[in-house]
Amino acid sequence: MYTIKTFQQLLTDKLAKHQGTTVEEASDKDLYYAVASIVKEEMNENWLKTRQKYKEQDERQVYYISMEFLIGRLMESNLLNCGMLDVCTDTLKSLGRDPEAVYNQEHDAALGNGGLGRLAACFLDSIASLRYAGHGSGIRYRYGLFEQRIIHGNQVELPDYWLKEDYPWETRKPEEALKVQFGGEVHTHRRFDGSLEFSYNDVDIVRAVPYDVQVAGYDNDVVNTLRLWSAELPPEDSSILADSESKYYHHLDHMHSIEQISGFLYPDDSHYEGKELRIKQQYFLVSATLQNIIREYKERHRAPLHKLHEKIVIQINDTHPSLAVPELMRILMDDEGFSWEEAWEVTTQTIAYTNHTTLSEALEKWPVDMIKNLLPRVFMIIYEINERFCKGIWFDHPELRDRIPEVAVIAHDQVHMAHLAIVGSFSVNGVAKLHTEILKNKEMKPFYDLFPEKFNNKTNGITHRRWLLQVNPKLSDVITEAIGPQWIKQPSKLIGLMRYSNDQPFLDKISSVKQHNKLVLAQLIKERTGITVNENSIFDVQIKRLHEYKRQLLNIFHVIYLYNELKDNPALDLTPRTFIFAAKAAPSYHMAKEVIKLIHHVASVVNNDKDIGDKLKVIFLENYNVSLAEKIIPAAELSEQISTASKEASGTGNMKMMMNGAITVGTLDGANIEIRDLVGDPNIFIFGLNSEEVLDYYAHGGYNAKGIYHTDERVRKIMDQLNGGEFGSQEIEFKDIFYHILYNNDPYFVLKDFDPYIETHELIERSYRNQKAWQKMSVANIAYSGKFSSDRTIHEYASDIWKLKPLK
Numbered sequence: 001m002y003t004i005k006t007f008q009q010l011l012t013d014k015l016a017k018h019q020g021t022t023v024e025e026a027s028d029k030d031l032y033y034a035v036a037s038i039v040k041e042e043m044n045e046n047w048l049k050t051r052q053k054y055k056e057q058d059e060r061q062v063y064y065i066s067m068e069f070l071i072g073r074l075m076e077s078n079l080l081n082c083g084m085l086d087v088c089t090d091t092l093k094s095l096g097r098d099p100e101a102v103y104n105q106e107h108d109a110a111l112g113n114g115g116l117g118r119l120a121a122c123f124l125d126s127i128a129s130l131r132y133a134g135h136g137s138g139i140r141y142r143y144g145l146f147e148q149r150i151i152h153g154n155q156v157e158l159p160d161y162w163l164k165e166d167y168p169w170e171t172r173k174p175e176e177a178l179k180v181q182f183g184g185e186v187h188t189h190r191r192f193d194g195s196l197e198f199s200y201n202d203v204d205i206v207r208a209v210p211y212d213v214q215v216a217g218y219d220n221d222v223v224n225t226l227r228l229w230s231a232e233l234p235p236e237d238s239s240i241l242a243d244s245e246s247k248y249y250h251h252l253d254h255m256h257s258i259e260q261i262s263g264f265l266y267p268d269d270s271h272y273e274g275k276e277l278r279i280k281q282q283y284f285l286v287s288a289t290l291q292n293i294i295r296e297y298k299e300r301h302r303a304p305l306h307k308l309h310e311k312i313v314i315q316i317n318d319t320h321p322s323l324a325v326p327e328l329m330r331i332l333m334d335d336e337g338f339s340w341e342e343a344w345e346v347t348t349q350t351i352a353y354t355n356h357t358t359l360s361e362a363l364e365k366w367p368v369d370m371i372k373n374l375l376p377r378v379f380m381i382i383y384e385i386n387e388r389f390c391k392g393i394w395f396d397h398p399e400l401r402d403r404i405p406e407v408a409v410i411a412h413d414q415v416h417m418a419h420l421a422i423v424g425s426f427s428v429n430g431v432a433k434l435h436t437e438i439l440k441n442k443e444m445k446p447f448y449d450l451f452p453e454k455f456n457n458k459t460n461g462i463t464h465r466r467w468l469l470q471v472n473p474k475l476s477d478v479i480t481e482a483i484g485p486q487w488i489k490q491p492s493k494l495i496g497l498m499r500y501s502n503d504q505p506f507l508d509k510i511s512s513v514k515q516h517n518k519l520v521l522a523q524l525i526k527e528r529t530g531i532t533v534n535e536n537s538i539f540d541v542q543i544k545r546l547h548e549y550k551r552q553l554l555n556i557f558h559v560i561y562l563y564n565e566l567k568d569n570p571a572l573d574l575t576p577r578t579f580i581f582a583a584k585a586a587p588s589y590h591m592a593k594e595v596i597k598l599i600h601h602v603a604s605v606v607n608n609d610k611d612i613g614d615k616l617k618v619i620f621l622e623n624y625n626v627s628l629a630e631k632i633i634p635a636a637e638l639s640e641q642i643s644t645a646s647k648e649a650s651g652t653g654n655m656k657m658m659m660n661g662a663i664t665v666g667t668l669d670g671a672n673i674e675i676r677d678l679v680g681d682p683n684i685f686i687f688g689l690n691s692e693e694v695l696d697y698y699a700h701g702g703y704n705a706k707g708i709y710h711t712d713e714r715v716r717k718i719m720d721q722l723n724g725g726e727f728g729s730q731e732i733e734f735k736d737i738f739y740h741i742l743y744n745n746d747p748y749f750v751l752k753d754f755d756p757y758i759e760t761h762e763l764i765e766r767s768y769r770n771q772k773a774w775q776k777m778s779v780a781n782i783a784y785s786g787k788f789s790s791d792r793t794i795h796e797y798a799s800d801i802w803k804l805k806p807l808k
């Protein structure tokens, strides 16, 4: 549609009209804003059309409510989906400008912690690309996930003020603002017919202002919306005259506390902290979203709200938005005059819940008092839901009476949000086969016994548009050259690559793309760390949040082991390795921070040892985020997915690296199992305890960690090096890790899985030496990765849960 010439004209006009500058004069930032504005305008017409279609058509729609949307940068993905990426890149080059430098001007939108938030972003891309009527709803945090700096090996956190400069992809919609109420008192009145009516007094009102972000489908005319809510002081409150100093300060305090609600993203990944501000955020999001849904429904249909569930489905991303259950009840009863029974019928047919973890420390349990004070009416409803649910079991399932305390929504003065979500929804899904089985048979067994029909699996996925087409254009070209372009719209067609697994010229192309990507990453590593890596070494990558269960510690133990081996035997014939880490630790997570520190101290010993040379290098890239992942993943050869079996619900980094031709070394956990089932054992390196063995150990008080310490010399040596300060200097030592493992009996089985892990890495090394065989493995992984496109996942959600048909 555009040519370099026409795009150049557009850009020149834009720069002149909007920035009063020329291509020659323009800074990279000027160019970034000019291109963003072109793309946004390009999307506007379809955005309007899409919204009109949704209004006119009587079709079902989904709202995806999530406390996190980890969207990263939007320039390249918007350009790609609008069919303008190549022409824009070429135009910038033709003008003597560096497109990369222009795109790098964009600050990541880091409105998420990790997997859960990135999944939500991938889903939006797939929903629009598959022409589904879906809307995202989240919070416009003024501060995203903290920026990580490493100082002397220690993580320090900096606030991520990502809105410092204009964010070009959002549109503020003040005329669509809504009011959210907190606190106050509930008054009950009896109507003439004997029913109860509720009104609230002395509430605090918060104004929820939507900021809309366009979500363009790939090569179609759909532009959906991600609506991010911002908390503001209601305008009528700001005109209140303070007639005394104390009133004035009180007013400022009040204003400040309201703005706090959309102030920052909580930085805990799979970890619950019962902070009051956090539940305010959750209720703010849920209440604004539900009011908005009902307003849009009324605009669209003459049908009564009693049919809401026929036209609307609400997917809640984990329990974070689970107040949607009592809030929808509240709106239907108090604002719309429904009876309890009518409201319950509609609510439980509208809401669907996705669970993302079985880690007990992640389960949200809010103190009753907190909810009661903050949301008195919502609490009354939760109380009633619990009463009716427990009574129902008592009378209808006498065989389950003694399990009531286990499943109650309120117990021990806490509201159990997962129970609320399960009871109040019609669908409960896990995010990988194993995870869903663990939910059904263990973690949520009593609920599965009560409501087997609610439970289902939806294995996660990733958008292949961003994670292959956009980040690895060279690999994409090689693929298209071999099997044609159909895979772009039907990623399952990647399987056609299997026909080329013995085609040497094809394998050579695949490996020269990987080599090129490795060189590009090596250059980035050089720029950011000053370290020169051996580009012929194995690029062994573990990039994800830092968590004990993800076992970065096991990985660094392997590094230390190899280092010790090389010191003992300098002539050892070792295939050179570059270990690449990137990870943020939650600011309050002590052990995770210790592991980051350990990685850095091991790195400085290993990287500076003349005896080691370029046989081993340990790289830690700071401030892991979406755009750094985009630079690392295309260059990865080995993908470390080594969580303690049963702990990683799914994982999605595993899918991203597989799709870019890396081979997985991993445990039988999360979606690794489904990767193995597809590619087969010869094309993946599986090691260690499986989930049954792990769960069995837990049931019997764990295994004997000290036993391994005493019998395995390699392990003892490493542990003693940590304890003895070998990788630190003077005051820096790693006694905490040492004692934690030995005296808490190694809850994540690091020592237990050490031996099989080392052995598997020896096998990996032998396999890597046969480059042809390795390339074939790589191709098999790319070929089978089509199943992990989030397009497949979204098709499943749409047909099994949402009952949506694609837009005509």
Ligand code: Z2T
Residues within 6 Å of the ligand: 113, 114, 115, 116, 117, 119, 268, 269, 270, 271, 318, 356, 357, 362, 431, 460, 648, 649, 650, 651, 652, 670
């Ligand atoms: C998160 O990223 C995940 C689970 C959570 O449970 C919270 C957060 Cl912030 C409450 C991750 C899982 O750990 C990961 O296995 C999964 O792939 C991802 O969600 C998406 O489902």
